Amino acid sequence: MKNRSNIRTDLAVEARELWNESAGRKTSLKGVEARDGMTEGYKTTVVKILDENGERELGKPRGTYVTVEIDSLIDREPDAFSRGARAVSSELRRMISPAEGKTVLVVGLGNPSVTPDAVGPRALRFTMATNHLVDQFPETFGRFRRVAALETGVMGTTGIESLELIRAVTEKLSPTLIIAVDALASRRFSRLCRTVQIADTGIVPGSGVGNSRAAVDEKTLGVPVVAIGVPTVVDAGTLASDLSSQAGVNFLPPEDYRRWGGDMIVTPKDIDARVEDIAKLVGYGINLALHDGITVEDVNMYV
Numbered sequence: 048m049k050n051r052s053n054i055r056t057d058l059a060v061e062a063r064e065l066w067n068e069s070a071g072r073k074t075s076l077k078g079v080e081a082r083d084g085m086t087e088g089y090k091t092t093v094v095k096i097l098d099e100n101g102e103r104e105l106g107k108p109r110g111t112y113v114t115v116e117i118d119s120l121i122d123r124e125p126d127a128f129s130r131g132a133r134a135v136s137s138e139l140r141r142m143i144s145p146a147e148g149k150t151v152l153v154v155g156l157g158n159p160s161v162t163p164d165a166v167g168p169r170a171l172r173f174t175m176a177t178n179h180l181v182d183q184f185p186e187t188f189g190r191f192r193r194v195a196a197l198e199t200g201v202m203g204t205t206g207i208e209s210l211e212l213i214r215a216v217t218e219k220l221s222p223t224l225i226i227a228v229d230a231l232a233s234r235r236f237s238r239l240c241r242t243v244q245i246a247d248t249g250i251v252p253g254s255g256v257g258n259s260r261a262a263v264d265e266k267t268l269g270v271p272v273v274a275i276g277v278p279t280v281v282d283a284g285t286l287a288s289d290l291s292s293q294a295g296v297n298f299l300p301p302e303d304y305r306r307w308g309g310d311m312i313v314t315p316k317d318i319d320a321r322v323e324d325i326a327k328l329v330g331y332g333i334n335l336a337l338h339d340g341i342t343v344e345d346v347n348m349y350v
Contacts, residue, residue, distance in 0.1 A: 054289075055282040057231035058244055059094040059112035062105040065234070076104055087134040090116045108264075110248035113138045118241050120324060128328060129343045135243055135275075135332025139226075142247045142273050143336065149223040150178055150193040151337055152270075154213055154263070156229040156252045158201045163279040163314045166326050167228040170275075171196045173330025173350050175338065178220070192337045195220055199252075209252050210261040210268075217268055225272045227263050228329055232312075233278035234285050239314065240321035242278055243329065250274035275333070277325050279318065283311035 054065055066076055078101030084091045096102055096109040115134050119127040153174050155167035178195040180188040197216050199209040213225065227250050233239055249264025249272035264272045281289075315321055334346045 054234050055232055055285045056234040057276060058114060058233055058238070058242065058278060059096070059105065059107055059246070060092045060114045060244075061234045061238075062107060063094055066104055076101065078102070079105065086115065086137050087130040089119070089131060089134045091134070091138060092116075108248045110246060111142065112244060112246045112248070113142075115243045115245070116238075116241060117243060117325075117328070120241075120328060128324075128331075131328050132331035132335060132343055135245070135329060136335035138245050139273065139275070139332060139336040142245060143224055143226075143271075150195055150220050151224045151226065152213075152216060152220060152222040153194060153196045153333060154209075154225060154227045155196070155198045156209055156227055156250070156263070158204070159198070160204075162318050162322055163312075164201075164230050166230045166277045166279060166322055166329070168198045169322060169326035170228045170330040170333070171198055173327045173334075173346075175334050175346065175349050177338075190338075190340075192339075194337055195222070201252075208261050210263055213263060214268060217270055222270060225263075225268065225270050226275060226333060227272055228275045228277075228333075230280070231276040231278040232280050232282060232285075234281065234289055236281050236286055236289075236313070236315075239278050239281065240318070240325050243325070243332075244274075244276045244278075246274045246276070247271070248274065250276065275329055277329065279322060280312045280314045283313050286313055 056062060063079065063081055078096065078098040080095040080097065082093050092114045094112045096105060096107060098109065102109050115138055117131045120131045153171065155171040157164040157167040159165045159168035174196050176194055176196045177188055177191045178193045181191060181193050197213065199212045202208060229250055229252055231244065249262060251262045261267065331343060331346050335341060
């Protein structure tokens, strides 16, 4: 998503930051509510876009966007993974209310062969698919919620829009909720693989790298869609503009940095390890949110 300053970001918290920067001061934005908090020791920020003015100013559809900042996971602090999974689970639970016994469809969006775009597919490796087990082994899985998992791939390899694949499975399974996991773009290198955004607005696959596909949301599927996104890349022009601004030597408007940056996308050198870590955390967070009473240790036994 590019806002009116031409800075590319998929994070609502950053869109609000950019608005505040353009306004020149910390001020209230009509149609937007925001608050900071803590969950399991992790900083959270909730941004609610309430009306058309909020949509126009931030360049995102109305709804609730929660970011969880998980720096301590990257820094390998004690118990960081368990706390992070519980934090994602807690914030996800606030947005979902799937009917008891009904199926939840978890969708991994992105290209599994391109590491920065593989958060969705890799998160499915750590997601407990129980839809078939509830009936086959009721003595063990009868207490679990029905969960199905779908990896969509990308149009370049499947020849099919992700939305069409999800729609076909949705028509077959009739889930009461869809959780879509995808990679995002950030404006700041410091946020890559250190932030999880949870939104009740659905998602547009590929928007972070300027390759937008059909929206995956309640309007297109007829089912509530909660999106979980992780920023893994930053646009080169956006990064140059941001670093220059932080250094106090921002001589050029953002569009010039973007023009010189061309189509270049930047990602961390250890992106393989980071994506694996964050995908596991997201998968575990989904499990804890959907299945009542289970712990991180329980998930370890099943995935």
